[in-house]
Amino acid sequence: MAEIIDSSFENLFKCADFLHSGGLVAFPTETVYGLGASLWHENALNTIFIAKSRPKTDPLIVHIQKKEDAKNLVILTQKEQTYFDILAKKFWPGPLTIVLKAEKHVPKIVMSGGNYVGVRVPAHPIAQKLLAFTNAPIAAPSANKFGHVSPTTAQHVFDDLSTVSELLIINDDTKCDIGIESTVIKIQDETIQILRLGAISEESIKAELRMSNMEAVLIEQKKYLKNEHDIEKREEKQNVSRETFLEDAPGQNLTHYSPWIETYVIYDSKNGAPSLFPILHKQKISDAELKNIAIVDFGKKYFQYKNLSKIYYDLSEDSDYKTAARNLFNIMREIENKQDVEKILIANLYSESPFSKAIFDRIYRAASGKFIEF
């Protein structure tokens, strides 16, 4: 049975020992909670996949305490080193994961069998302390069941993973300030590719490189794979094995970050659906159906439906994206715990603001690309 503990010094020391002996520790970061194991404990790494019911094709992020700790994990060309130095210096500690060519001794299991490892220096003081006390890299995916909403409190972790033995969950009152997962980029040769949107935008990465007179080619983010069938089709077309294909594009499942309740994006003719987020299904909803529905609004756009729906939330009444990101997963999980909610409808907050795109990415995936129209 998992155990929630407070974040006292003694407990953090205990957690460090526990990691060294092969236990799992769930810890807060500034993005979401991570489910950590020592990088040097192969059995514990394996347990992470079992605990989350996560396929081995989805690699784990390796958390390190400081930029210099990456030296022992990655091997870079001169150009890659230059890009890495610029971006790590600017954005670490912080919500940026950088995927880089790995040294031979990095366990294959954290790279899904490939040769590239994702590394990140988290900014959260508890994550920092835990890494310092452990004095080893900590591999950690988000501490939720695979495909479910990422956790932003110790209780969220417990709700998903209570039956996992050998798991300590560090409780912390300061919360996960950002609330959505890190931006993931891959530096390879001359290119930088965005693998997952997050609080650090493509624009700010470009700006930082420009300031250093570096012109990296930023490849567009890949389109979502709709389902298993699409993966098969793409496999056929590219004539590569599933393993090779997934290695190149892990964690690209359309359905991700999903509440257990059927979720939809509210169709908004003004916002439409940008090309990265195609409408895969659209249906109408009647006023009568609204009474068993949860509405998750943004900027009071659908306030008039408050009394018609079962529950009404607003991600941010004054349309602030930072607040919306911080609230999103929390609200999704709160709704899951309510009785008799049949559907969740979330406002389409997509705009030109880079952060809105990262938040919408989570909303779109929670809804598996399904939209609903009033």
Ligand code: TXA
């Ligand atoms: O904010 C975060 O990134 C949180 C906290 C705990 O650090 N972690 C997190 O991990 O969200 P996870 O496992 O839920 O998502 C990690 C994603 C993978 O699904 C994959 O898309 C990408 O990061 N990733 C990690 N390692 C990679 C690698 N070697 N190659 C390509 N993509 C990788």
Ligand code: MG
């Ligand atoms: Mg995750």
